Amino acid sequence: MSAKRLRRAIAVCLAAVGVAALATPAAGAATGTRACPENSPTGVFCTAGELADGTPYRFVVPDRWNGIVVTELDFVDRAPDHPLTERLTARGYAVGGTTRDITGWNIAAAIDNQAAAVERFEDAVGHPRWAITAGRSMGGFVSAGAAQVHPETFDAAVPFCGGLGGAVGQWNQKLDTVFTLKSLLFPDTGLPVTGVPADTDQATRAWTSALAAAQRTPEGKARIALAAAIGQLPGWGLTADGEPTPRPDPGDADEVQEGMYRALAGGFSPYIGQAMSSRRAIETLAGGNPSWNTGVDYARQLAKADAAQRRTVRELYARAGLDLRDDLRTLARAPRISAEPAAVRYLEKGIVFDGDLRVPVLTVNPIGDQIATVAQQQSYESAARAAGKASLLRQSYLETVGHCAFTTGEQLAAITAMTHRLATGRWSDVATPESLNRRAEAAGDGPGRYVHYRPPVFNRPYTG
Numbered sequence: 001m002s003a004k005r006l007r008r009a010i011a012v013c014l015a016a017v018g019v020a021a022l023a024t025p026a027a028g029a030a031t032g033t034r035a036c037p038e039n040s041p042t043g044v045f046c047t048a049g050e051l052a053d054g055t056p057y058r059f060v061v062p063d064r065w066n067g068i069v070v071t072e073l074d075f076v077d078r079a080p081d082h083p084l085t086e087r088l089t090a091r092g093y094a095v096g097g098t099t100r101d102i103t104g105w106n107i108a109a110a111i112d113n114q115a116a117a118v119e120r121f122e123d124a125v126g127h128p129r130w131a132i133t134a135g136r137s138m139g140g141f142v143s144a145g146a147a148q149v150h151p152e153t154f155d156a157a158v159p160f161c162g163g164l165g166g167a168v169g170q171w172n173q174k175l176d177t178v179f180t181l182k183s184l185l186f187p188d189t190g191l192p193v194t195g196v197p198a199d200t201d202q203a204t205r206a207w208t209s210a211l212a213a214a215q216r217t218p219e220g221k222a223r224i225a226l227a228a229a230i231g232q233l234p235g236w237g238l239t240a241d242g243e244p245t246p247r248p249d250p251g252d253a254d255e256v257q258e259g260m261y262r263a264l265a266g267g268f269s270p271y272i273g274q275a276m277s278s279r280r281a282i283e284t285l286a287g288g289n290p291s292w293n294t295g296v297d298y299a300r301q302l303a304k305a306d307a308a309q310r311r312t313v314r315e316l317y318a319r320a321g322l323d324l325r326d327d328l329r330t331l332a333r334a335p336r337i338s339a340e341p342a343a344v345r346y347l348e349k350g351i352v353f354d355g356d357l358r359v360p361v362l363t364v365n366p367i368g369d370q371i372a373t374v375a376q377q378q379s380y381e382s383a384a385r386a387a388g389k390a391s392l393l394r395q396s397y398l399e400t401v402g403h404c405a406f407t408t409g410e411q412l413a414a415i416t417a418m419t420h421r422l423a424t425g426r427w428s429d430v431a432t433p434e435s436l437n438r439r440a441e442a443a444g445d446g447p448g449r450y451v452h453y454r455p456p457v458f459n460r461p462y463t464g
Helices: 003-018 083-090 108-122 136-149 167-187 200-215 219-228 252-268 271-286 300-301 307-320 326-333 343-349 372-384 408-424 433-442
Strands: 042-048 056-063 070-071 094-097 130-136 156-160 361-367 394-403
Touching: 003 070, 003 361, 042 108, 070 108, 070 326, 083 094, 083 167, 083 408, 083 433, 094 108, 108 136, 108 307, 130 136, 130 219, 130 408, 167 219, 167 271, 167 300, 167 343, 167 372, 200 219, 200 252, 200 343, 219 252, 219 300, 219 307, 219 326, 252 271, 252 307, 271 343, 271 433, 300 307, 300 394, 361 372, 361 408, 372 433, 394 433, 408 433
Parallel strands: 070 094, 070 130, 130 156, 156 361, 361 394
Antiparallel strands: 042 056, 056 094
């Protein structure tokens, strides 16, 4: 038995015989602690410091700790009085983690830092009964990675809105979207697909301006819809001010295409912006381009798209007087992009999801997320099923639009559902939309938006 498992077993036995070890003031309250930042929740103490690479970490621990610690990538950057921190510590959870400021897209280092932070927590506070890794966006990605790489440290993971197609898979998919746009709409321009220049803001402005002009023509709308369908973007987007739009009628091609365009370039936090800024960061760290589309058949990828998006593409092509088969042939003939092997190897380290789960995982994703697309969640589930570990995984979806668009109650629902799974050793119905919505509503933020949903099959799976 690993040291972690032995400590957990001892903690459970103590609880079983009624020893008040998990519901009393934390063991480390007198040592290794620092004053909490101003506006922190009441009835807590803090421990903080720096990891070996200079990454800061901080934990907030309630005076009557329940023995559970929740860690995440971006905790240090959150306000001390963040509602989720307040709600969790009020329920006895210790909450903490690190920041992405030092590691950035060095995901392997960020994953290792989560485990290192828990070690510092144990030194200062004591051994937790359960350690849960969670987080949003890159934090969700790192959370799933920490569960895979460090099952000796973490007992469970709750990745929120993470790119669970893995580093290689998700960036191949983003390449497909931008490559399709460039090949069909802007073949003779300097708009970058890979090799993104240092001035990523300028590159993003150039792309968004070009796409806005294309969106004003029937031909442009049709080809934007095709690229978005190939890239499996949602047909639902935010306004430029970040306000949610109504969910489009799947039978209304104009509404679906407008949603695709907003997700791509016309709304808040657009996909094309991340395709420039994050790709530049990744290419710099990896020493070259880690993405490729050699051998990719875009007609087959269109066939895997959401049914409403396929109908939208066909209808808009007919309206514009374009031949869809001609454009797919143009894509088939377009010179392909090859990856640099060393850059691929770098990206594989941070991380390829192999499905070999050792701890329970509950994923959470909005169906209208333009950055962490829902098809990537399907890829994660497929890998777990292929590895024979599907019983450790549950996936949940919310009917909402935007990247990581959750209420505090919806996040709390997922974390407390995972706590129930750890306490009982069974999922039962704890991760169903109905159960998660009850938990969210009980948290006081109104009805939850968890729904039954089946994502499309991810079109660029990569398992190494």
